[in-house]
Amino acid sequence: MTSRGLRQALHIALKEWRLLLRNPHGLAVLFLMPSAFILVMSFALKSTLTAVVDVPKTGWLLEDVGPVAKQWSQEWTNVHGGIRLQSRAQLEEALRHRQVLAGVIVRPDWLDVQGRPRADRIELWLSNRIQPAAASRLRAELGYSMLQVQMKTAAAAAGPFASVLLGEGSSADSPPAAGMPVIRYLYEIESGRAMTAVQQSVPAWLIFGMFFVVIPIAGVLTQERNDGTLARMATFGIAPGVVLGGKLLGFVLLNWIQLLLMLVVGRWVVPMLGGDALYLALPTGWFLLMVFATSVAAVGLALLIAARARSFDEAAALGGGLNVVLAALAGIMVPRPLMPPRMQVVSEWSPMGWALDGMQAVFLGAPDAVQVVPKAALLLGFAAICLWLSWGPVRRHERAE
């Protein structure tokens, strides 16, 4: 691009900014929406992404009237808390009113003829709101606890010698929380700091917000095309590349303002409301590379959609819908750890997925070139293809074809 072209592109970028400032809906989509998502998801995912999950409060219903079942439930509630209930209807009511998050029903004949507990005689009822990780923890604790009952039964049958081997005090108690193994995610090991929901949410929703530049871009480009403004610009000697370059420049710069706002929300607004603060000591070089690559890819895709759509409605529906699907696929809406393994692999192969991988490497761990450069390269390649595919339609409309 010549220096004249660069100056023209700069004026096109300024014009795009001016138009955006007078477009409250566009501003809301680009700034309010991702900020709101960060706030909501930083609290919504607060305990989901932590490695340590508490055992949920449990209601016990003993349909087995034997003394072992009674003692087992008593020992459980001594260690983990919980309440005893008298009927299935009561348990259902307690779950509905969130007095408990889970219910354990010990059905009749819980012990077999040798006095061993049978897992198939246990029913586990879960609240609709229980976290999957908490339900898993409950299942694991119940399995361990039943194993202890079985060992005690075996020890009782073996007589005093076995009781000595097993130890008097340890037979009934579950290990206290302090005795649990230390669980750490890889990014915690790499970075030396704990994973928080805000650390996950800021890059994820920043990417989402960046890709929504499709709305203001489509609004202006479809109007320019349909009213003949693009053709008029051609009569002023403006090449299609300059038009695209100006828009690219304007919205890439806008993405940096989005970034600043999201960092402010994560660092200061979320803690003000009681959440964790975003950790900001990020590796600057990799951080800048990932933001730039993501931004160029987002604006490139937006230009492609806007250039190819016949109307603003079509561009907004296609762009907005595509962004939501890409975000769901990439693990922005549902964090990757909550996806099944196959879905996690699929989610790595989308533009938002590349952006999220690279950004999370920057925001969560201590990234190296292997983690960041391939993702940035994929995003830049994707952007180049999008811009190339947008050039044709813009050129055609500049030529009034």
Added chain:
Amino acid sequence: MAAAPTRPVASMTTLLSAKGIHYRYPKQTDWALKGVDLGLSRGEALGLLGPNGSGKSTLINVLLGLRKPQGGSVSHSGERRPVIAWAPQDYAFYPRLTCRENLSFFVAMLDLPAGQARARIQQVERTCGLNEFADKLAVHCSGGMRRRLNIAIALLQQPDVLLLDEPTVGVDPQSRAFLLDQIRQLVQSGTAVLYATHYMEEVSTICDRILLLDHGQVLVGGDLRTLLKGADRAPAFENLEALFMHYTRRSLRD
């Protein structure tokens, strides 16, 4: 009335000419333009007439270089290519910018030095009577103001040739009279104007010559007064509308 952009004294030098223009839209079998010839001289207004779909806008796009004809050529006389500006039928500007912001944006596209750019904006604001509304958002302007802004943007280029496509559609009589005055002044100052319209009385008021197109072909063209008197075995006509109906027949068009 403010002065139009300065221009050398009018002479009848042909600035722009088109010879044997053939144009067919992609994937269409019919020609939109079939062998159209046209010449535009400095300081003249040529009325381009024709029913809807006759090829007027296509011809303007060809003259602008926005469409490449499959046959024929567009050429210019003189050492430098004349500056050709265009005011399209649609409002080709940004409704959410003020009139002045629109002018500033388009003048920036010309990449002029800052002082020169400012001067041009002031000049076209005066010429088109936009000073009073310069800070008004274009979307809030009346139809007449928008038409003036549409032409003002074209005048920023200080054109040798001005192509106007239905420049008075949807404006009140006052704005129409103002616009016609402006165009007349531009012609007097030496600008060549191609004036495409359906309003016969406007053509009669400002144009010396006409070109009547239909089905992509020139039905008749030449000096307006001569044509009205009846030339080439045609009868004399009471007015331009009678001439138009005589040549294009009365059948309804698109």
